[in-house]
Amino acid sequence: MGKISVEPYVRASLNYLAAANEKPFSYAYEPPPGVRWSNVETEAREVTIRDLRAAGDDLSLDRAGFQLLVHQTAVKNFWDEDEVARVYYPESIALLKRTTGAAEVRIFDHTLRRRVPGVESGRATGPDIPRQPAARVHVDQTAGSGVSRLRYAYPEEADELLRHRIAVVNLWRPIKSPVLDAPLAVCDARSVGPHDLVASDLLFRDRHGETYNVTYNPEHRWFYAPSMRTDEALLLKCFDSRDDGKVARFAPHTAFIDPTAPADAPPRESIELRTYLIFDAEQPAPH
Secondary structure (H helix, E strand, O other): OOOOOOOOEEEEEEEEEOOOOOOOEEEOOOOOOOOOOEOOOEEEEEEEEEEHHHHHHHOOOOOOOEEEEEOOOOOOOOOOHHHHHHHHHHHHHHHHHHHHOOOEEEEEEEEEEEOOOOOOOOOOOEOOEOEOOOOOOEEOOOOOHHHHHHHHHOOOOHHHHOOEEEEEEEEEEEOOOOEOOOOEEEEOHHHOOHHHEEEEEEEOOOOEEEEEEEOOOOOOOEEEOOOEOOOEEEEEEEEEOOOOOOOOOOOOEEEOOOOOOOOOOOOOEEEEEEEEEEEEEEOOOOO
8 A cells, every 4th residue: 555644634625515596405315217316516625624633622522513532343344234233333322422421312323335436426326336425515414404303213202302402413433444545524613604504405215304515615624534543433413403602513524535545545434323412401492
């Protein structure tokens, strides 16, 4: 393998949402004949992406919307779905409770990704092709879908759960290391303006979800963990019902091509758990 960069930052292109005249949409499954997968157009912008390890405690989940943790997992084979459910789920719940102070953690799904050169970003195109790294700046939930997704997952309990502060947090981890190919870049939520986040429809067979695509803002502050290891995990804030200006609510993120990576870098493999954190603090329920 070629030389690994140890620079404190890289300059790289990220794919932002281009100007559009209609609400962006994307299908999460193959759409009906004659219907396009998505109307989203992107524009590449070169940005500085800094080493988040050098920033210290300032980059915490509630300040910046993301946080790097060191955590050794007991999982031997992440492609074994039974082992993930049996081993990784409970150890991740314990980690999230310990790190965030949440009273309860509920995992509502997970995604395994392995980059296959030439396959479109974010998509699995067949039974033998895994989900691809998502190479567009986005947030997994919106202010509305953070609530509606909980109602979909827990319809009988939703009203009671929404009496509390809730947050959607992804736990992202490489399952092969070091990550040199298609690393994950995360944007400091404090640098994101409200008009940068564009609500976009995500269409499933049985429901309509919503995500944020993100338009370019030169104030955005980007970070990544160079050569991220399997004993490291990254927390990503995708929604927070606390809306008092004191905590990060949405942290944009994207895979990107690191121009300093060696040409023979092995394809990135990763897993992300999507979780609801429920806190003891009560608040008026969102509508």
